[in-house]
Amino acid sequence: MTGTSDAPLRVLCLTDSCDRPESELFIGLKAAGVDVDVMCNPKGRNYQRLVEQDLVVAPLALRGRFDKGGTAAIRRQLQSKPYDVIHAYNPRALACGLRASKGMDVRVVAYRGVIGNVGAMHPESWITFLHPRVDKIVCVADAIRDHLEGLGFPWSRLTADRLQRIYKGHDLTWYQTEPTDLQPLGVPEGAFVVCCTGRGVPRKGFDDLVRTALYLPEDVEVHYLLVGDVDRNETIRKEVAALPHPERVHFAGYRTDAPQLAAASDVIALPSKSQEGLPRAVIEAMAYAVPAVVTRVGGMPELVDDGVTGLVVPPCDEKALAEAILKLYRLSPEERRAMGAAGRQRISEHFHTSQTVRETVAMYQSLVDGKRRSR
Known part of the structure; x- marks a missing residue:
């Protein structure tokens, strides 16, 4: 050159x-x-x-x-x-x-x-x-x-x-560290976990995510793992406290092993309302073969092939977000693994x-x- x-x-x-x-x-x-x-x-x-x-x-x-x-x-x-x-x-x-x-x-x-x-x-x-x-x-x-x-x-x-x-x-070789054990964070062994990583600012949509618990059937037990400084967001903490099962929401705080926390989860969710680019948290989770649920904001639909590597929903729509989480919950482990593998392949080939x-x-x-x- x-x-x-x-x-x-x-x-x-x-x-x-x-x-x-x-x-x-x-x-x-x-x-x-x-x-x-x-x-x-x-x-x-x-x-x-x-x-x-x-x-x-x-x-x-x-x-x-x-x-x-x-x-x-x-x-x-x-x-x-x-x-x-x-x-x-x-x-x-x-x-x-x-x-x-x-x-x-x-x-x-x-x-x-x-x-x-x-x-x-x-x-x-x-x-x-x-x-x-x-x-x-x-x-x-x-x-x-x-x-x-x-x-x-x-x-x-x-x-x-x-x-x-x-x-x-990115490069898949960067993501070889073993997933983090979630039990010390209060997550029961074998639980279905939705992980969300980001700053605790309104546009990230943590409020929409925690309110999806209100739309899930009573017999569906989903645990939410919130990673980042959202643990200091009193508004979100009040939202969680008002849920029927607040014990199913786990605040991890700021972590240097955020990719490995996502790797230990069943789904990565990023319900951003606005101002999103190409979020690293979603890429890292997809590199670990974790299916994604994201909103149609910024570059996220370019990352997630709707129905293939995850699901894409409208922003600020708690019900649609809950339905997407429920759809992934209803899939068999083999179907979720296939979706995650497709996401991993997408990162390798296009990013x-x-x-x-x-x-x-x-x-x-x-x-x-x-x-x-x-x-």
Whole structure:
């Protein structure tokens, strides 16, 4: 892969505490021949792995979109070699990267992982995604790309040629750890378990999920495993306390073994109401061959093949969500295993990290080739 003459593409990635897929993307780009440097938060879980791969050129922990020290550090790095592309993975990095690269001949790529909060009425958009020097916005799902294009402002630069969907890739080999024993969390042995992982914010739909218990027949015993800071959400706790069987709802709190908790469950559920991208919790559970129940929000219908790898229901519909859970409950263990296996295969074939690397390299190359033609 070439940037100018016979030199490799030179890319500076600006991020924060990058997750496993992002870290493996950087490693894969290097293996593909890209001269990739990374500035990221030294407190991140994968920071040392990137250091060991000789990818980190400087630690970077931006405090906001107007971080002067961080912007100066980025500019110093940009002056150290002739980069072809800056790839910023969050709005803070994008805003600071744009200011740091002012006056430089470098392409700017942004990353967008959720729907919402971008547009003319959002002032921060003008220093990030609507900035005139943003050449490409990589969207983690078709739904995000379509949403941005559909905003419909011809002067906003959110046009089809500047929007590209690249799925955030995973690898099944990352998910080999044994499922976690759920009994210490109060889950009875052999219970049918619906796991939900996420932040305890209203848009995640934990309230809709716990209320599905009200729609289930009396003879159907379903246990709910809620993972994340939702255990601190007093509204949800009151909802649970009002259920006929509150003892069937288990708050796990924040856990570092969330994928293994999902692996030990019968179903992964994510009843988001809005602003969803390509949720990692669902991908991780599917990689462990766990069927999914998700809402028709963001990129989730792109993940879950309705009726094949799980079930897709309308958002904010407790009854439809309950019916989906009941349908999976009524399946035989063999039928659920077949659905889970189909989900695992879908992750392997359509959301693999090698595909993310290939598409990202091709995108970089097209930007560099376009820069040459414009000269």
